[in-house]
Amino acid sequence: MSQNRWAQQTLWGWGRYPRVESLVARPERRKEVLDALADRQGDPVLAFGLGRCYGDAALLREGRVVLTRRLDRMLAFDPETGWLRCEAGVSLEEILHTFVPRGFFPPVVPGTQFVTVGGAIACDIHGKNHHVDGSFADHIRRVELLVADGRVVTCGPDEEPELFWATVGGMGLTGLILSCELQLARIDNPYIEMESIRVENLEQFFEVSAESGHFTHTVSWLDCVTTGKATGRGIFMRGRHAPAGTTGGLSLLSRLGRAAPALINFPVDGPDWMLNQATIKAFNEVYFRKHPKGQVNSIVHYEPFFFPLDAVRNWNRMYGNRGFLQYQFVVPPDPSHKAIRLVLEEITRSGLGSFLAVIKEFGERQHGGISFPAPGPMIALDFGIAGQPLFDLLDRLDRIVLDAGGRIYLGKDSRVPRHVFEQMFPELPKWKAVRDAWDPGHVFQSELGRRLGLSGGQR
């Protein structure tokens, strides 16, 4: 029985670095999850959703990993209030397909729709609307959590709040989320009123960002290889759900529907030379120049606005077999933008370009513990794995972020040193105390947790 339940499998996150061998189970029913936990034979356990975190947060060597994707039932929905109760393996894509035609939208979405609600809570994901709506957890009133002693505990802002806030952004280390209640937002149609503005440098980015507070969604693509007066140039995008009566075409992904994975696919690993400083510079130049000077207004379907990268399945293979990582950080607001400038200068000096970079100013809401979002400008930078020079660069970026009082996003991380992480999250001791109260033996572990001294077995 237990041999059938657990099977050996290699797992990786979206960055395809690192890759780890584990025993995995694929329960379909809640009882099978409880049985799997009971049958772990003393090994540590971790939940794995759709594997869209980039690094090692969903990985566990010498342990048991519960794949949650088959826990995909929608359990109840109230069309008066928008409250949805669903299992943790339901994806945002499934919620969108089911509820957009009924006039509802997830309250917060990340840059891909291929994430589970369990993963969204465990990473306390943020979207382009953080400055208005906060993060995913701000729209959750109840979570059913399978905790270390085998009980299913209900928690939320008003019920076992300490456990709830430690679970939010807690990277799966407080227990396994079985289901949640999430409030969907009302929309009139699938369209977004969008404005895109070419910003010529960092100052202009911050000016446009400051005057865009009345847009619910803002983000800017950032050219992080061009220097001098044009440092920080990019394309600022702001938008809001379109009012009733707005019409437009269906997005490509919608037309292809669920056949899309087979039709638009990055078929093989990109060759190592594909993304080098010259090709990255060329891409940035073309992407920037392709946008006319000034502002363009348009009505777009929600998919290209929120999930442009989803149009190419497996785009992560573009970085080749060596994989890639994302360095994502937020620093407190600072009128001189010193830390942001220093980071961009360091990257230029290193000669290691980032192919994809985005910048956004977060709003005030934050949740403590090890949840990422905090007030201030946030930047996310993708880097192909390039050996020691890359890790040296990221150590230097850590220093800048730490000196500015900032932090990095664990959902994207695979390398931050433990002592740096501990300084970035001042509420860590409190988070550990709550976690230890619910899981004194550290049943729930991950590679990330071991690396950062969050769970037993650290090496």
Ligand SMILES: Cc1cc2nc3c(=O)[nH]c(=O)nc-3n(C[C@H](O)[C@H](O)[C@H](O)COP(=O)(O)OP(=O)(O)OC[C@H]3O[C@@H](n4cnc5c(N)ncnc54)[C@H](O)[C@@H]3O)c2cc1C
């Ligand atoms: C293209 C792309 C764009 C992205 N954009 C954003 C963005 O804009 N904002 C943002 O915040 N993030 C973003 N992300 C990251 C992504 O949203 C998060 O990593 C999210 O958590 C992934 O969900 P998942 O279901 O794939 O979880 P996984 O990657 O499988 O797991 C992530 C973490 O959640 C835990 N977990 C998963 N399910 C459960 C469960 N049922 N119970 C307990 N713990 C669980 C895992 O143990 C792990 O620690 C992006 C990722 C990609 C690939």
